[in-house]
Amino acid sequence: MQQEVKSELSKQQILESAFKLFYENGFKATSINNIMETTSLTKGAFYYHYKTKKELGLEIISQKLKKRVTDAMILPLSNKGDALEILENTFLNRIKSFPTYSKLHGCPLNNFINEIGDYEPSYQTALKDIIETWKSALITLIERGKLENSIQKNISSSAVAIYLISAFEGIRGIRKVYTDDGILEDYLLGLKLFLQQLKKQ
Incomplete structure (x- = not known):
């Protein structure tokens, strides 16, 4: 049992180090040696848990990335209350939390999508799964809003969901080239204006 715990701890250490390096330096630019140099583990420990860097990358996507999106952007969508307010608060609260x-x-x-989304079919599938799950949760909330008469019934729930995801992911990328939050404030204003257009009159 103690060995199993130790093994799991070493695996989590590799995952944490890899995620940080992939995030800061990029997936392709980060080697297995780079990852292991940031841990107190041997390279043998890496190969005990993963056959290849590709296998590690898939676990980063399925564990780290999926959990981040699920916790911050998907689970809040199932809260009770006005659908439009939930949409606004979910995106607004996430932006303000960074x-x-x-x-x-x-x-x-x-x-990850920009760097390796077209690099390997298995990465593409894993990343697409996260987007589709997020999209599905948004559609469910928007459809609920229609039933509750807070959202116009003639809009495409799928189109709105994809627009919200794309705008959010886009502003996260754009913010990297700015030195202040002015661009984020404009995004939040635009988000409010967009959501107002969905409101049933």
Whole structure:
């Protein structure tokens, strides 16, 4: 049992170090040696848990990236209350929660999509799964809003969902080239204006 715990701790240490390096330096620019140099583990420990860097990358996507999006952007969508308010608060609260470090480096999911989304079919599938799950949760909330008469019934829920995801991921990338939050404030104003257009009159 003690060996199993130790093994799991070493695996989590590799995952944490890899995620940080991929986020800061990029997936392709980060080697297995780079990852292991930031841990107190041997290279043998890496190969005990992962056959290749590709395998590690897939676990980063399925564990780290999926959990981040699920916790911050998907689970809040199932809250009770007005659908439009939930949409606004979910995106607004997430944007406001980012420390300077996250603003400088952008969105880990978006970074992965831009760097390796077309690099390997298995990466593409894993990244697409996160987007589709997020999209599905948004559609569910928007449809709920229609039933509750807070959102116009004639809009495309799928189109709105994709627009919201794209705008959010886009602003995360754009913010990396700015030195202040003015661009984020404009995004939040635009988000409010967009959501107002969805409101049932």
